[in-house]
Amino acid sequence: MNEQMKTRLKRTLTLSAIALAIGAAIGFAQIGNSRNAVVVNKGSTPEAAVAGVQVGGPFTLTDQNGNIVTEKSYGGQYRLVYFGFTMCPVICPAGLQKLSKAMELLGANAAAIQPIFITVDPERDTPDAMRQYVQQFHPRLVGLTGTKADIESVEKSYRVFSSKVEDENLSDYTMDHSAFTYLMSPDNQLLSLYRDSDTAETMAEDIKNKIEFGETD
Numbered sequence: 001m002n003e004q005m006k007t008r009l010k011r012t013l014t015l016s017a018i019a020l021a022i023g024a025a026i027g028f029a030q031i032g033n034s035r036n037a038v039v040v041n042k043g044s045t046p047e048a049a050v051a052g053v054q055v056g057g058p059f060t061l062t063d064q065n066g067n068i069v070t071e072k073s074y075g076g077q078y079r080l081v082y083f084g085f086t087m088c089p090v091i092c093p094a095g096l097q098k099l100s101k102a103m104e105l106l107g108a109n110a111a112a113i114q115p116i117f118i119t120v121d122p123e124r125d126t127p128d129a130m131r132q133y134v135q136q137f138h139p140r141l142v143g144l145t146g147t148k149a150d151i152e153s154v155e156k157s158y159r160v161f162s163s164k165v166e167d168e169n170l171s172d173y174t175m176d177h178s179a180f181t182y183l184m185s186p187d188n189q190l191l192s193l194y195r196d197s198d199t200a201e202t203m204a205e206d207i208k209n210k211i212e213f214g215e216t217d
């Protein structure tokens, strides 16, 4: 087997594992959220739902400074993409702290990466709210919001699950959402998917390998 074939095989296996992970997560999210009557298609397995599906894609959103941005706005840079919402009590702050720590661990390599936080709660996460929030985590963290339709579209392309949850014990609603971190190449291909349980060290090591080996095609 020549080097090119080895690389392709490795890539295929990695993407299969990613598809399974996303499939399992979507299945879990749907089960976990069944009290909110999310429609579950019992006829298809989670794996079938994502098999051969591209992750990530074009988007048009608004950043924390009110600028319109697209998937082409961070040309030449890898992206670490995380979805969540600013009023999230625990999961998002922990996820963004971990992302920030991974950036620190990367040292000089971090310059090649654009960290991006995309809201699943555009109703409350205005550019102003995003600006105040992202600066708490990393000086280069970008916060993206948009119309409900814009956000639905980007969530769909990244296979993100989110759902509004009304709780009579709370004065306001909260959001259930999947919490993966996506490592995307400069040309918007998914390179790695990190779970909630992956550490900053694991993420930094994997990112370092991906960048050093130049897996960008």
Ligand code: NI
Binding pocket: 084, 085, 088, 089, 090, 091, 092, 093, 177
């Ligand atoms: Ni959250």
